[in-house]
Amino acid sequence: MVRNMTASTTVASHKEIHFKIKRQDGPNSQPYWEEFKMPYAPQHNVISALLYLREHPVNTKGQRVAPVAWESNCMEEVCGACSMLVNGVPRQACAALVDDLAQPIVLEPLTKFPIIRDLAVDRQKMFDALIRVKAWVPLDGSQDVHEPAPRISPADQALRYAFSRCMTCGCCMEACPQYHDRSDFIGPAPLGQVALHNSHPTGGFFKSDRLHALMDPGGIAGCGNAQNCFKVCPKDIPLTHAIGALGRQTTVQWLRDLLIK
Amino acid sequence: MAKQRVVVVGGGLGGLWATLRLAEAGHSVDLFSLFPVKRSHSCCAQGGINAVLDIKGQHDSVEQHVTDTIKGGDYLGDQPPIKTMCQDAPGLVRTYDRMGVTFSRTPEGIMDQRLFGGVKNRRTCFAGATTGAQLLYGIDEQVRAHEGGGRVRKLEFWEFLSLVLDEQGVCRGIAALNVRTMKVETFRADIVLLATGGAGLIWGRSTMSTNCTGAAAARAYQQGAKFANGEFAQFHPTAMKGHDKLRLMSEACRGEGGRVWVPRKPGDTRLGRDIPENERFHFLEEWYPAYGNTCPRDVASRALVRVTRHMGMGVRGQDIVYLDLTHKPREFLEARLGGILDMYQTFAGVDPYTNPMEVFPSMHYTMGGLWVGYEKDGQTGGMAHISPKNHATSVPGLYACGECDFAYHGANRLGANSLLSASFSGRVAGDAAAAYLKNLKSSCDKVPDSVHDAERKRQEEINQALLARTGGENASTLHHQLGELMQQYVFVERDNAGLDKALAGIGELKERAKKISLDDKGNWSNQSLPWARQVQDMIVLGEVMTKCARLRDECRGSHYKAEFELKQPEGKFAGDPEYEAYTEKWKANNERWLKHSIATHTPAGPQVEYWPVDSSVMPPTKPRDYR
């Protein structure tokens, strides 16, 4: 869906691919823009182009410079490593086809995470959040207990599957107006994972722990229902559904705490 | 006794399973990875994981799984571990299920199973078309629980550089590079476990992630670990074209009914979807009626190369065949294969629901890897469940599991067996490591600092030298050239003349690699430096693989040299004298070649010897036959 937003012109006629890249040498250095041009070839994506530029790191001024730093791994939009702003939109650069992008293609690092270098940022806090909300199903050891999990209907599986595809890429966090350095909001991605694990028959055993984590400061309360998160998610994870469901679960939990405890 | 330390390098399925087992056994684990473990290559696996659940009324059995795996690997796999792996597969899958992995379900709410290549029964559990990611996330979450509990310390964005070996040659830790600060540090460990995955990048482009360089295994190899069966690399028949990666279209496409074909008329210029049924040549179905489109990968890949390069029938005269799902209902495809079909749409810009997909074989999996041992269980004929010998490499104190070891798949891996082997081997290796630690008398804390300092200095000097060098060679350029050599000469079909050329080419690359200089001389998050080192190590491993291929004068599994092919008599089957004569020749060939090739590093290049295969479970009496 976001994809089409940027696909303003088709550039198959270009002889070159023109990049404008926001660079920053280190966490404390000043950012600067640098432009690169490389020969056009069909079916390039942003990462394959960066790989080319790694071999030929010459900017438009003709200077040979240090290659751009970035993160990538799978090259097929499943590992979540290569998130960056491509023409202003947070997405997986490996799935951003040059042929679909208006030029010059502007690359910027995600803005909601500390910059490591150039296009590489530090998303550790997303992983920390997963620990905080206990995003796992509690097991009494990984040995075989000669029994599978309780049965799960295909419909429940379908919903859980939708959530389980989160690759911790951070696009949703980037687009969320409530998630930034002035707010302690946990952000949408971990919320999706709580919804996922709460919905599992035995994962639900931790439900109240997870909900309490979300009811603590810096939990779910920071969400302002902007709903950008769902729109930019490359995996179409129904985050707003998760937020609604967790709204209900925390309401019930709260009442329970007030009345029963 | 001082506290014991464990280092696990690699956080794919293999490394995470090992970590989990060690943490559950009460050990503290340092888990190293190039990037957050959740991004490991295992997340690319699509199709599924094999385990006999026998829920489809086909009377599937563990014995049949063992047989299929052994035969699929052309008898080159050591059979006791294969047997135990297949026996444990259902339990392993059940455990994944308990972890909350979102396996696709039958209407009754139990795990569903689909058909995969090289087998006749529906035996593959799957989670949509993103099984690898789902399994990886499941185990990642379990490890995260231990991380939260303080048992596991993750060292992500650290690259393993080398082993720290003491005077006795025992592995006592590792040297690693923090790829952000560019500092080298050594870490003490009583045991080191490598689970660093496959090495597809040696072919330049493959279906693997761009970080699957095999460099870590190459480093262990250069420090004395033996590398086994390097010549066996799997070429997956159906991958897309690409600059950076040859994206896989899973075997599940064929498992779910996809058909492979080319136009009967060579060079037909019509769009695939406009070519009528009777003008389509379904060559797999015609050549291998019993298995058809789901014949094993080595067989299918060779058929694809034959139809395109030898018969000149590739789509538009190119190295392309069609993989066609358009006859299947859209809803069915969306539910079963949605993830990968979306990927095809994204990267090819063509709708695979209405157009046949364009594919060709690609480097996909390394059957070869670090040699690891096992302890045979005298009673069951399988592998002992817990033994310090399991998954131990030839370097004391060093273990290996996952795709970077050589076990389980012999000369060719069956589809959906490697998520199984990566998981299973991780579990076994974790248990083995715990057993090793139990028996261990000395502690890594006693190893003098000088040993560690020396290794750190050695690594720092390598880095400094690289940074200072002005030789003018570019690491990426060398990588491309290595890839071209491997793609041309060490591909689906091989011949000795070509392999000799490849070896010569690799020799040149090795020399040129000494002149690599970096475009980035900085000391903060310098990605050029580790990349240059990886390229050098890829060249070393590429040489091992090419050399082993050069030396093996036969056809076995994925390794094919036309010159040495024992032709199956056409139209003849067991019982026919001609076929029996062929079987005899086949047996004689096994006498000579049914052996693991074992490479040892020497300064002059790999030294190769041959070690026996344990065929005690199912001695090879009949040649593979998928007709």
Next chain:
Amino acid sequence: MTDTTPGLLDRYQFQLRRLHSLSGIVPIGFFLLFHLLTNSTAFLGAERYDTHVQQIHDLPWLPVIELLFIFLPIAFHGILGVTIAWQGKLNVRQYPYMDNWRYTLQRITAWITLAFVAIHLLHFRFAYWFGEPEYASAAPRFFDFTRQGFLHLWLPAWLWIWIYVVGVAAAAFHFSNGIVTFCITWGIAVGFEARKKLSLVAGALCIVLMLWGFVSLHALTTMTRTAPGAAEVARGNEQRISTPYMARHEAPSAARE
């Protein structure tokens, strides 16, 4: 902004956020509906309006009710609302999705409503702080008093009308959209379908509330008494009735109306 009440906001973030959400509906939302309802009776004639307002003013414990159910909740919702609005880094230019627009407008209308309510309270409820007559003192002729307030107090009439148009529109949007977000926040609307339906209902409500408010405004600023009320007849000529603002501001000629 958080530094005004840091400990509390942090410790009870979740609970406060929920109460904030709730307070927007009960009692503030209810008050708004009720208030617009009362105002709109002007449309039915001055007498009806007077009667209704009188009924309210006749309520026992009125100051307490006002304090507990109107002023305190608005103060609570407003103050917390400001800290919440402060938290968002609006990005609708970069992400021009419908929902993000609504999120953004929820903040913008919060500021507008805040300003409007402040002006509005000074205008009618607390004008006596500035030496004007108290609203209650207008009994029973609330209609005329209100009308004069628009036409003759402090600002030119057109400006008052614009302030009210904007204020009513902002409040209508803020409340209607608030119902949607309230339902998400409390988990009443979970799925996409529920949310979509709710948004449609809320959109309709928003338009209705706006029109409703405009109509009352129109009635209060343009309509005159059609016939003198019974009380006036008893006392004599309608013109003699003293309108407090006019008295202070040199009563204009009747012709000007």
